Amino acid sequence: MSNYTIEELQDKSNKWRTKDGQEVIIYCVHKNGQGYPLHGAVKSQEDNEWNTESWELSGDYLVGASGCGLDLVKVNPYEDFKVDEPVMVWDEKCPDVPRHFSHEKGGKAYCFADGQTSHTTDRTLVWRNCVKVADYENN
Structure with missing residues (x-):
């Protein structure tokens, strides 16, 4: 290790x-x-x-x-996230924004662009911070 x-x-x-x-x-x-x-x-x-x-x-x-x-x-913090699951994302340039989870790659979360889902786009963006909506609301 x-x-x-x-x-x-x-x-x-x-x-x-x-x-x-x-x-x-x-x-x-x-x-x-x-x-x-x-x-x-x-x-x-x-x-x-x-x-x-x-x-x-x-x-x-x-x-x-x-x-x-x-x-x-x-x-892996995203191992139990599902495609199209509602999430909250943010980074240093953008405050909290609702999105839908797409996939994880290299420990980073990718979400569908502009609040869309896999049914409406294949365009994704990487986010520094991503949590499930339920976890976001509990904090």
């Missing part, structure tokens, strides 16, 4: 899970990066309980040994 950046690990908008699919919350990152500088909790699939764990900056659960089921994996 490659090292994650400290900024990436501290960014609360990033979601994580273990290689074997368990939900992870990272709650502390030691900036010296020695030993096991990542501390978090893993939600057990067996009993739904949260268990504390630690990782290397690489995301490895065990020092120098990748391939463990508890290794960290960054979740």
Whole structure:
């Protein structure tokens, strides 16, 4: 595995899970990066309980040994978005705008232009920030 950046690990908008699919919350990152500088909790699939764990900056659960089921994996933030799903998008040049999701490429969200859907256009634009309307309304 490659090292994650400290900024990436501290960014609360990033979601994580273990290689074997368990939900992870990272709650502390030691900036010296020695030993096991990542501390978090893993939600057990067996009993739904949260268990504390630690990782290397690489995301490895065990020092120098990748391939463990508890290794960290960054979740693609758009993996559960559906084509034409209503979303809110924004960036530094444009305030919050309603759009419809098209696809993800390279970790970036593409939405149909001008509020249209896949039924009315194939033109898409990339956006820096994209969230589901339901998640936007809850924040």
